[in-house]
Amino acid sequence: MYVAVKGGERAIDNAHAWLAEERRGDTGIAELSLDQIRDQMSLAVNRVMAEGSLYDPDLAALAIKQSRGDLIEAVFLIRAYRTTLPRFGYSEAVDTGAMACDRRISATFKDAPGGQVLGPTFDYTHRLLDFKLAADGEVPEAPTNAPRMETTPHITEFLQGEDIIEREPSSDVTPGDLTREPMSFPAGRAVRLQSLARGDEGFILGMAYSTQRGYARNHAFVGELRIGKVPVKMEIPELGFAIEIGEVELTECETVNQFKGSKTVPPQFTRGYGLVFGQSERKSIAMALVDRALRWEELGEDNLGAAAQDEEFVLSHSDNIQATGFLEHIKLPHYVDFQSELELVRKLRREAQELADEMAAREAAE
Amino acid sequence: MNTDFSPEDRKAWMSLLAQADETQLAALWRDFADVDAADTARDPGFDWLRPPEAGGVMVRGRMGAVGAPFNLGEMTVTRCALTLRDGTVGHGYVQGRSKPKAEIAAKIDALMQTDVAADLRAAVLVPLQAKGQARKEARAAKAAATKVEFFTMVRGED
Numbered sequence: 001m002y003v004a005v006k007g008g009e010r011a012i013d014n015a016h017a018w019l020a021e022e023r024r025g026d027t028g029i030a031e032l033s034l035d036q037i038r039d040q041m042s043l044a045v046n047r048v049m050a051e052g053s054l055y056d057p058d059l060a061a062l063a064i065k066q067s068r069g070d071l072i073e074a075v076f077l078i079r080a081y082r083t084t085l086p087r088f089g090y091s092e093a094v095d096t097g098a099m100a101c102d103r104r105i106s107a108t109f110k111d112a113p114g115g116q117v118l119g120p121t122f123d124y125t126h127r128l129l130d131f132k133l134a135a136d137g138e139v140p141e142a143p144t145n146a147p148r149m150e151t152t153p154h155i156t157e158f159l160q161g162e163d164i165i166e167r168e169p170s171s172d173v174t175p176g177d178l179t180r181e182p183m184s185f186p187a188g189r190a191v192r193l194q195s196l197a198r199g200d201e202g203f204i205l206g207m208a209y210s211t212q213r214g215y216a217r218n219h220a221f222v223g224e225l226r227i228g229k230v231p232v233k234m235e236i237p238e239l240g241f242a243i244e245i246g247e248v249e250l251t252e253c254e255t256v257n258q259f260k261g262s263k264t265v266p267p268q269f270t271r272g273y274g275l276v277f278g279q280s281e282r283k284s285i286a287m288a289l290v291d292r293a294l295r296w297e298e299l300g301e302d303n304l305g306a307a308a309q310d311e312e313f314v315l316s317h318s319d320n321i322q323a324t325g326f327l328e329h330i331k332l333p334h335y336v337d338f339q340s341e342l343e344l345v346r347k348l349r350r351e352a353q354e355l356a357d358e359m360a361a362r363e364a365a366e
Numbered sequence: 367m368n369t370d371f372s373p374e375d376r377k378a379w380m381s382l383l384a385q386a387d388e389t390q391l392a393a394l395w396r397d398f399a400d401v402d403a404a405d406t407a408r409d410p411g412f413d414w415l416r417p418p419e420a421g422g423v424m425v426r427g428r429m430g431a432v433g434a435p436f437n438l439g440e441m442t443v444t445r446c447a448l449t450l451r452d453g454t455v456g457h458g459y460v461q462g463r464s465k466p467k468a469e470i471a472a473k474i475d476a477l478m479q480t481d482v483a484a485d486l487r488a489a490v491l492v493p494l495q496a497k498g499q500a501r502k503e504a505r506a507a508k509a510a511a512t513k514v515e516f517f518t519m520v521r522g523e524d
Contacts, residue, residue: 055425055441056462085422088443093426093435100502102509110516118512145513147506154431168433175436177424189429190436197438231381232425232441236459241373244381245423245443246461254430275427277439 023068037061046249046278047071051320052078053179053198055248055277072200072320079321092233092242096252096275098151101228106155108221108256114152119227155224156254156271165256165269185312192294192315193287197276199318201283207293207308207318208286216293216306220272223256227279251276253284257292262300270299290314368483379478379491383471384460386494395470398489407482410450412473418446418458418465444468454479 024031038045038061048060052075059078067073103119106112118124159165175190183191196204211218231244253274261267272292274284293308307313317323383391399409422440429436446458446468456476458468477486 050439053439054422055439058462059442082422082440085420085440085442087440088421088423088445090424090437091426091441093428094438096427096431100506102505103512116514116516117509118514119509120512142508143511144504144507145510147503147510149503149506156430168428168430170432171434173434175426175434177437179424179437179440190434193427193429193436194438231385232423232461234423234459236457238447239457241377243377243384243459245384245459246441247385248425248441250427252431271430273430275438 023066032065034058034061034065037064043279044069044071046280047201047283048074048078050277050280050283051075051198051200052082053277054078054082072324076321076324089234089237091245092235094230094232094248094250096226096230096250097154099226099228099230099250099252101152101226102279103227104152104224105226106222106224108223109155109158112155112158112224114148152226154254156256159223159256159269163268166259166265166271168271183315185315187311187315189291189295189298192311193273193275193291195315195318196274196287196290199287200320200323201280201286203318203320203323204286204290205282207314208289210306211289211293211308216296216304216309218270218272218289218292219258220255220289220292221257222285222288223254223271225251225253225281225285227251227281249278251278251280251284253281253288255285255288255292259299259301264300270295368478368480371478371483376475376478379487380457380459380471380475382491382494382498383458383474385498386460386467386471387497388462388464388467390497391467391470391490391494394490394493395474398486407480408477408485409473410452410477412448412450412456412476415447415449415455416445418444418468420444420463420465446472448472448476450476450480452480 038057041061041064042057044064045057045060048063048071049055049057051071052060052063054060059081060074063074063077063081064071066077101114101117101119103121104114104117106116110116156165160167175194176188178191178194183195187195210216212220227249229247229249231247233242234245235242251274253272255272255274257270257272259265259268259270270292272288272290272295274287274289274291276284276287290308293306294311294314296303296309303309421443423443424440425438426435427438428434441461442463444458444460444463444465444467446465447455448458448469449455454476456472456474456479458470458472458475460467460471474486474490477483478491
């Protein structure tokens with residue numbers, strides 16, 4: 001029997017009204033502006049852009065405000081908005097070699113051309129709460145030095161000379177786009193990277209950590225990590241030439257991994273790659289580790305049965321919007337489903353009881 | 367008509383307008399257009415070929431920075447196209463969702479193909495370029511101050 005149930009409209013309206021009031025909080029305290037969120041919560045904004053897969057800091061700030069700081073809810077809002085946008089086209093691949101680097105470090109080469117540039121990092125802070133921030137305070141201007149305006153070469157270029165690191169085959173093949181065709185397996189590296197770039201930071205971090213702890217171990221060094229802005233070029237169809245349509249801040253991580261070689265390839269270093277919107281350092285390192293772990297088959301490595309080697313497992317569970325949608329739907333009314341389960345369990349219990357009674361009666365008679 | 371510009375020129379000004387700070391662009395444009403209300407050459411009437419619309423562009427990266435391309439994620443872009451009364455066509459393609467910014471960019475793109483190009487370049491493009499460059503240099507100067515200068519501790523073996 002199927003019973004349609006209506007009702008709850010007033011309760012829902014009132015709940016949403018209360019939500020709006022709670023979101024605002026104490027009206028005696030100044031309201032947050034989007035500018036404040038964009039500029040002062042910029043790493044939260046970056047995360048929402050990366051996982052929402054839409055680079056627009058103002059929209060991400062709005063989503064964070066609307067979601068009361070629940071970043072997965074904010075990502076959800078961005079994903080929903082994204083589907084309403086007409087797709088104007090695809091950009092040319094960004095040239096991260098031309099990045100204006102705010103930060104650029106290498107854990108493998110101390111004296112890399114361009115140097116080790118720390119940028120505005122949390123590294124080497126003591127992770128002690130800074131109570132000065134609890135009070136309003138003027139921030140002193142950061143020190144400056146003679147700016148270096150030339151481009152910074154990628155570290156892997158230096159290893160390439162000796163062929164001691166695998167070459168990244170250059171190609172202009174059109175990559176699959178998981179926003180256009182549903183994902184199927186094997187997905188291929190291009191779709192994997194797209195999926196990892198928008199995947200949940202916590203999930204990707206956990207997967208990457210598992211490889212470091214020994215599940216599909218591939219011993220990664222951070223060959224290079226760079227953060228900065230790159231221009232985005234796109235061919236304008238009505239003009240017949242490409243222009244820069246904007247610039248995006250990116251974090252790029254290239255790992256250098258041990259590889260003993262295979263039947264066809266001599267021992268050499270292999271590569272993992274992470275590229276993420278915004279300043280998203282942890283995410284880009286994690287992405288590079290997981291990318292490398294998922295490349296086991298093309299590199300002729302053994303399948304060790306590790307979760308981080310399982311493309312279907314990783315890609316099917318990395319999207320926090322899919323995950324939260326499925327997880328949270330079980331809190332919505334399932335009265336009819338549950339009613340039938342309840343009937344079933346009662347029936348089974350009745351039958352079990354009857355059987356037990358029958359056995360007891362038989363035993364007593366004997 | 368001003369035909370004294372190369373395709374490279376046009377690419378450069380469209381790219382500059384796409385990335386410009388909206389507040390700065392709007393202020394520079396107002397100063398240029400309003401300097402003489404009677405001079406309609408500076409802010410002439412136009413018809414929309416395509417009114418401003420916001421959309422998304424899928425940004426691509428390359429595996430290992432230099433290998434095969436992959437889709438990284440989208441960015442917001444607003445575009446429009448207009449024609450001045452003399453038939454000159456201007457296109458605006460700007461980052462973000464601002465329709466007024468796209469409109470200004472398209473007007474400037476059109477006017478850069480007319481006789482006011484030199485004045486417009488001096489009044490809007492040159493200062494915009496300078497501001498953008500100054501912003502980049504200021505960040506690069508702060509980055510330079512965080513460059514590590516290694517020094518080696520000499521061990522006393524000989």
